[in-house]
Structure formats: C-alpha cells, structure tokens
Amino acid sequence: MDHDRTFSFTLLGAVSGYRDGQELALGSPQQRTVLACLLSRDDKPVDIDELIVAIWGEDPPKAALGAARTYVSRLRTILEPDHRDYGGPRLLVSVGTAYILRMPPGSTDVQLVEQDVAAANAARLAGDLSRAHRLLRRAEQRWRGVPLTGLVGPFAEHSRDQLVQRRLTILEKRFELDLILGEAAVAAADIDPLIAAHPLRESLRALQMQALYQCGRRAEALSVFTDVRRVLTDEFGIDPGPRLTEIHERILRSDTGLLPAPSISSTAPAPAQLPADIADFTGRSEFVATLRRQLTATPGTAAPICVVSGIGGAGKTALSVHVAHAVRDQFPDGQLYVDLAGQSPRPVAPRDVLGHFLRSLGVEQPSIPDDQSARAALFRTLLANRKVLLLLDNARDSSQITPLLPGCSGCAVLVTSRARLAGTPATGVDVSTFEPNDAVRLLGKLIGGQRVAAEPESAQQLAALCGHLPLAIRIAACRLQGRPGMRIADIVRRLADERRRLPQLRSGGLDIRSTFQLGYDQLDSTLARAFRILAVPGIESVPLRWAAALLDLPEPDTEDVLDRLIASGMVQATGTGGCRFHDLLRVFASDLGAEIDSDDDRRAALSRLLSFPLTTVSNAYRTQRPGHSTGKRRLGAPPGSGIEFSDFSSAHSRFERERGLMRAVLDQCLRQAPDRQQTVAHVVMTLDPLSEWATRDHESSKAVAW
Structure with missing residues (x-):
C-alpha cells in the first residue's frame, strides 16, 4: 500500500470518494451502497450476507451473491488500481466470507463530525463555550444535503434516518450554546425550518420557546407550548413532557434564569477591595489567631462564615480588616469588600451589593439580572471553583447577608455586626473592650510613647475613663494630638465629670455619642425605653430581678426584653440572667433618659x-x-x-x-x-x-x- 495516498469519502449527501484529491468513479447505486456499508463499520468485518440484505433486503434476487462479490471486486479496482505495481497490504480485504475496508480515522465526513462533536463536548466541559460553539458549527457544515443521496435499499433507508436524527441532536447542542452565548435570534431563525419537518420533537420545541423568550417574544414562546399541547392531546391523548412543561412554567413566571449567560470581561483583574490595613493595630492577638484559623480551615462542604460582633466603637472593622490582610494570600482569586451601612437609616440592599460584586468579577452591566435571586444565583455560579474572600462590614441582620453568601467551600466570609446574627451558620468572636495594658499601648502609638511614659498614671486613668473602648481612646488621642501642650491629666480631669464625658469624646469626624446613637436608633420603642430605664440606677450590672422591678414587667417578659437588647449589642449578658452596660453606654443611656423620659417616670x-x-x-x-x-x-x-x-x-x-x-x-x-x-x-x-x-x-x- 502506498502510504502517501489519502482517501476521503462523503456520506452526508451524495456518496462520493476522493483519492489524493481526485474524485473516484464509484459506480452504480448498489455498488455505492456496498462502499457506504463497509465505511460505516470503521474497519470491522461485514459478512457477504449482510451486504446482500443491505442492498436488496430480505428477498434478494437469485444472482445477488454473485452481484455482491462483483461490486466488492470492482471497488478494489477503483480504490487500488495499481496495487499490482506497488504491492503491500490491501485496503479492501477478505476475511472468510466477510470483507473489511481499512481506512485511517477521519476518512469519512461522518467520522469527522463525531471528532468535532467529541472535541466540542470536551471544550464545553472545560468552560470554553466559544470553542465548543465553533466546533459544532463546523460539524453542522459537513452535511451536504440528505445523507446517502441516491442510494436505495434497507441499509440506506435505516442509516439515513439515523444520520438525520444525529444531525438534529448536534443542532440542538449548538442551539443550547446559541442561547447561552446570547445568540437567541440566530437560534430562533435556524429552528423555524426544522419545526416543519419535526413538529412534535419536544426537545426542539423547548429550545424554540427559550429562544423566543430571550428575543423578547414571550407571547409567541407561550403559544408554542399551547400548540404542541393541543396536538399531543388531540392526536395522542398525552400531555407535554416534563422538560417542555418546565420551560413553559418558567416563562410564565418570567424566570431570568432562562436569559443568556452574562458577558464577562476576560481582562477584568481579580478584585482587591480590602481597605488599608491598620498601621497602629494593637492587641487582639487571640482574636486574630482564632479568625485566621477559622477562615483558612481545611475546606468542608460550605464556605466558612466568621462574624465579629460587639458594641459600637469596639474595633470590629479594624480587627476584621487586619485579619483579612493577614489571610489574603490564601484567596488568590480576589477579595471583595462592602460597607453594608447596617446602622444607618438606609442600609445597603443585598440586590445592590450583588450588582457591585458582579461588576467587580467582570460581569458587564447589561448581563446583570434585575432580580435579586437571579443575581445571587449568578454570583454563586461565578464563585464556584474560586477562592475569594468576602468582607461584609457593618451588617444589620442575617437577612442582609444571606443572599451574599457563596455556595462553594473554597471561599470564606468575614462579617462585622453590632448585633448577633441569629440564623446564620457562623462562627466568630465577640469583641469587647481592650485589656488595660493594650488600651495604654494604643494611646502610646497614637500620641507618642514619650508622652505616655511621662504620665503613666494619667494614661491609665484616661484609658479607664474611656472604658478601654478603642474608638473612645482614639478620639481622646486626637484631642491630645491637636494640642501638643495639653497634658494627659488635663483631659482626664475633663472626662472625670460624667456629665461632660460624652461631649468631650468628640473630635473631627469622630464622635462617640453619634456612634452609640446609630445603634440606639435601631431599637424599637420597647427596647429603647428599656435601654434608658435600666440606666436609671447608674449601676454597671443589673440583675434580672432588679431589671424586672425597673421595667415593671414580670420576669419572663423581662428576660425576653434583655435577650433582645443583648442581641442588639447595646448591652452585654451576665452569667446570672441580667445585663451589663459598658460604662460609656450607661452614661449615654442615662443622658438619653434625662432628655426623653420625664422626672416622674425616672x-x-x-x-x-x-x-x-x-x-x-x-x-x-x-x-x-x-x-x-x-x-x-x-x-x-x-x-x-x-x-x-x-x-x-x-x-x-x-x-x-x-x-x-x-x-x-x-x-x-x-x-x-x-x-x-x-x-x-x-x-x-x-x-x-x-x-x-x-x-x-x-x-x-x-x-x-x-
């Protein structure tokens, strides 16, 4: 056999063959049927009896055997006219009463189609939808008309039906990608002529409905279902299948999941949205270690969710930003950040956050769904198989963060909130005040270690009067920074008067009272009154029975009120069922009571x-x-x-x-x-x-x- 010679055969149209680019004269339709039958077996033997049935069916003429052998002999001559000159193995060989036509893979257009489809499937699995689409287009273009045109007999009829069905299946795969890639108009136009030949093919009808829906032709999409259901019911007494029914129901409810996949920028960088780390971060080493361990634990079935809770001004955001920077290398696909403004009158809606996150991940605005649920689903899809860290700062409650949670275990979520987020499958830490030494250390970092060393007792007193609360210490330090000549003892003297303490803790844009007010404004009227009345005695810890007397409530009702106040972060729990005020919050509550409640009530x-x-x-x-x-x-x-x-x-x-x-x-x-x-x-x-x-x-x- 001359190995330099190449053969190619067309079965997806009129049967033809080429050797070294030259068309072969393949003879009569019966002889071409023998060739097509041998080519379809891919180097496997075909018995002479099978060839006879392929040509003439179960009632062949008496001369069928001789005629079939003659067709094989002529094909040998056509395929290998000069075999005697170069010798070597034959292409068409006899094996007992059977024949094998040996051709390299890819010699027929049918084989090339299957190679294209296999490559398209692999590309789709790898996420390369554009390449998969191109390969299916190429496979589709290999059809040159009706398969096995000009051939007659059982083999031709059966094979022709199989190849027509195969083409439909390949076209449906391409239509699916059309819809995913936003080419619904192309799909709708190409489906129309197929419907006339295959009106009851439900898989094709489902694609037609989705294509029309994506084109904004919702009524037409619904009418397709109505027409199919009427024909199936009238002629066959059956209802449409589950796939067609599901598409119909989803179109009825305007399901955005049927819309095309988003257009994602391939050049979008990995988001790196964390605020700057805290240069003077102090203490909290145990909390830092705990959060780092929780966020980077061996992935399980869900993303770790860590909540940092505590009163306003305790340094929740500073701790979380510091930890996020410490673990950012473990999340190479990006870090997303948002301030949810949970304590403001208008917290950020999850739908808006999802829009921001989707744009950050490269989704172009026209491809972002309008519906919150669809946005959340798309967000989870984009995070699948990625390692992304989410920092959700200042959450109001669990309903604000639940739609933002990833669905994969490779990501991690860090949340800050004054409230304890009930119903969230989270771990985390409850941040309170500084240890006294850490409070003084922070003061030294802010105003200079020499000033603290010069007045160590005053520094301790200042930290105590600030309740060892990080924000209060920062505000006091700002006042000292602005007046280098002021002694620490001077501001201690001003803070010592409880009636003047909160007004003194204000500097520039920092105001301890405003910080507390944000949390207070989230309380309903019952909790707000309880918060004020519980501060009337001026004591840090209020036992349950004392609280019941103050609030004039039965103990069970008092427990409910205290539980809700504790959950809000405005007071802390004690081990005896009562509650405990942070010193500055007690002063704040007392001041509010003096402003709001009458003297008689107090x-x-x-x-x-x-x-x-x-x-x-x-x-x-x-x-x-x-x-x-x-x-x-x-x-x-x-x-x-x-x-x-x-x-x-x-x-x-x-x-x-x-x-x-x-x-x-x-x-x-x-x-x-x-x-x-x-x-x-x-x-x-x-x-x-x-x-x-x-x-x-x-x-x-x-x-x-x-």
Whole structure:
C-alpha cells in the first residue's frame, strides 16, 4: 500500500470518494451502497450476507451473491488500481466470507463530525463555550444535503434516518450554546425550518420557546407550548413532557434564569477591595489567631462564615480588616469588600451589593439580572471553583447577608455586626473592650510613647475613663494630638465629670455619642425605653430581678426584653440572667433618659426598684430577729416581692455580694427621689446588723430624720 495516498469519502449527501484529491468513479447505486456499508463499520468485518440484505433486503434476487462479490471486486479496482505495481497490504480485504475496508480515522465526513462533536463536548466541559460553539458549527457544515443521496435499499433507508436524527441532536447542542452565548435570534431563525419537518420533537420545541423568550417574544414562546399541547392531546391523548412543561412554567413566571449567560470581561483583574490595613493595630492577638484559623480551615462542604460582633466603637472593622490582610494570600482569586451601612437609616440592599460584586468579577452591566435571586444565583455560579474572600462590614441582620453568601467551600466570609446574627451558620468572636495594658499601648502609638511614659498614671486613668473602648481612646488621642501642650491629666480631669464625658469624646469626624446613637436608633420603642430605664440606677450590672422591678414587667417578659437588647449589642449578658452596660453606654443611656423620659417616670422606676431591696431587707431582718415585725412595719415593704432567706448566714452572704449594687441604688434614690429619703434611711439602718458597710458607707443616710 502506498502510504502517501489519502482517501476521503462523503456520506452526508451524495456518496462520493476522493483519492489524493481526485474524485473516484464509484459506480452504480448498489455498488455505492456496498462502499457506504463497509465505511460505516470503521474497519470491522461485514459478512457477504449482510451486504446482500443491505442492498436488496430480505428477498434478494437469485444472482445477488454473485452481484455482491462483483461490486466488492470492482471497488478494489477503483480504490487500488495499481496495487499490482506497488504491492503491500490491501485496503479492501477478505476475511472468510466477510470483507473489511481499512481506512485511517477521519476518512469519512461522518467520522469527522463525531471528532468535532467529541472535541466540542470536551471544550464545553472545560468552560470554553466559544470553542465548543465553533466546533459544532463546523460539524453542522459537513452535511451536504440528505445523507446517502441516491442510494436505495434497507441499509440506506435505516442509516439515513439515523444520520438525520444525529444531525438534529448536534443542532440542538449548538442551539443550547446559541442561547447561552446570547445568540437567541440566530437560534430562533435556524429552528423555524426544522419545526416543519419535526413538529412534535419536544426537545426542539423547548429550545424554540427559550429562544423566543430571550428575543423578547414571550407571547409567541407561550403559544408554542399551547400548540404542541393541543396536538399531543388531540392526536395522542398525552400531555407535554416534563422538560417542555418546565420551560413553559418558567416563562410564565418570567424566570431570568432562562436569559443568556452574562458577558464577562476576560481582562477584568481579580478584585482587591480590602481597605488599608491598620498601621497602629494593637492587641487582639487571640482574636486574630482564632479568625485566621477559622477562615483558612481545611475546606468542608460550605464556605466558612466568621462574624465579629460587639458594641459600637469596639474595633470590629479594624480587627476584621487586619485579619483579612493577614489571610489574603490564601484567596488568590480576589477579595471583595462592602460597607453594608447596617446602622444607618438606609442600609445597603443585598440586590445592590450583588450588582457591585458582579461588576467587580467582570460581569458587564447589561448581563446583570434585575432580580435579586437571579443575581445571587449568578454570583454563586461565578464563585464556584474560586477562592475569594468576602468582607461584609457593618451588617444589620442575617437577612442582609444571606443572599451574599457563596455556595462553594473554597471561599470564606468575614462579617462585622453590632448585633448577633441569629440564623446564620457562623462562627466568630465577640469583641469587647481592650485589656488595660493594650488600651495604654494604643494611646502610646497614637500620641507618642514619650508622652505616655511621662504620665503613666494619667494614661491609665484616661484609658479607664474611656472604658478601654478603642474608638473612645482614639478620639481622646486626637484631642491630645491637636494640642501638643495639653497634658494627659488635663483631659482626664475633663472626662472625670460624667456629665461632660460624652461631649468631650468628640473630635473631627469622630464622635462617640453619634456612634452609640446609630445603634440606639435601631431599637424599637420597647427596647429603647428599656435601654434608658435600666440606666436609671447608674449601676454597671443589673440583675434580672432588679431589671424586672425597673421595667415593671414580670420576669419572663423581662428576660425576653434583655435577650433582645443583648442581641442588639447595646448591652452585654451576665452569667446570672441580667445585663451589663459598658460604662460609656450607661452614661449615654442615662443622658438619653434625662432628655426623653420625664422626672416622674425616672423616679417611679427608682421607687419600683427600691421596693425590691425593701422587701429583701425585711426578709433578711426577720432571719436576724425571727417573729419580729418591726423591720417590715418600719420599712413599709410591699408584700410578695424580694428574696426570701432561710437563715441569717445566707442573707449576710447575699448582701455582701450585692454590696456595690445596693449602695449605688440607695445613692441614686437619695439624689433623684428625695421623697424616699426616709425609706432609704430605714433600709440603711436595718442593714446595720446584716452588713458592716451599711453605716460606714452611708453616713449621709443616717442624717435623715426618722
């Protein structure tokens, strides 16, 4: 065999053959049928009986055997006219009663079509949709008309039907890519002539409906379904299949998922949107280590979500930005950032955030869906198989971040929020105030270590008066930076007056009161009132029973209110079911109460609160003097409230534990409820045998007349 010779054969149209570019005279239709049958077997043997059936069917003429052998012999001569001259193996060989036509792969247009389709499938799997589309187009163009034109017999008829169906399948693959690539008009035009020949092919009808829908021809798309359903019902008594029905339902609800895939810029850089790292970042080493570990843990089935929560001014954003920079190398496909403005009157809507993120990932504006759900689905699709870090700053609640969460495990999400985001599958940390030493270290970084070293005690006092809150320390430092001659002790003196403290913590665009106000404005009227009233006694921690007295609520209702306040981040939980104020937030709440609540309301709250220790003291008094009613009568204690004690020892222990609380409450009563001074004096005198501190710490109370 001369290996330099090349052959090519056409079966997708009129059967023809070429050797070295020269067309071969293939003979009669029957002889061409034998050639087509041999070529279709791809180097596999075809028995002489199969060839006879292929040409004449099950009732061949008597001379069929001889005629078939003659056709094979003539084909040998046509394909290898000079075989005797060069020798070598034959192309068309006999194997017993069968024949094999040996041709290299790709010798027929049918084989070339299958090679194109296989390459297109591989390209589509690799995400190269444009290449897949080009390959399918090329496969489609290899058809030159009706397959096996001019041939007759069972083989030709059966093979022709198979090749027609194969072409339809390939066209449908191409139409699918047309729709994905935004070429719906082309698909709609090419589908139309096929419908006439295949009106009940549901897969083709589904593509027609989607193409019309993408072209904005929604009514026409729906009418296609109506027509098909009518024909199927009238002629066959069946309904359309699930695929056609699903497309119909999705068009009815204007599903944007049927619209073309977004146009994505191939030149868009990986987003790097993190704010600048904090140059003077201080402390928080344990939090940093925890968050780094959580964000970069071995991927599971979902992206890690870490929430940094805490009161306003605690440094949640600073911590999160610092951690994000520390782990950014683990997310080479980009870092996305957004300030959700959760504490503002108009927080950023998830739909708008998704639009921003999609543009950041290279999606061109016309390709961004209008619907939030469609945007979220597209966002998750783009993040699949990518490693992207999301920093969602200042979230209001879980509903604001849920649509923004990726669906793949390779990404990670870091969220900051004053509120605890219930319902979010997240880990994280609850950031509070600085440790005292870290607070002083930050002050030194901001105003200079020499100034702090010159006034170490004042620096400690300043940090304490700021409640060790990072934002408050920064504001105080800004005031010192602006006045190099000011001593730390000077600002300490100003902050020492609680009534002037919050106004002093304001500098430039930083204002501690405004920061707290943002959180307060998110409270409903019930929580806002509770926040103010709980600050009336001026104590840091408010036990549950004391809170119930202040709010004039049953304990179960009080627990609900406290839980909601704690979730808002405006107060903190205690281990005993009550709540605890940060010192500056307590001052803020007290100032608000003085502005909003009437004096009568505040005095009434104190009076209710005083009734609790009144009865408690009376109960304790009876453990010291069993059966003696003087204490209860003298105090005028209301029945049914207060704590019961079994003996004097438990009463004494209880009062020693709550010494600070009781003293603070009685002090506030003396200042704010002068009409209850005699009652306060009675409480103090009754406490004398219970606790040594009573008379020692309340000399002013003793002066009140009996």
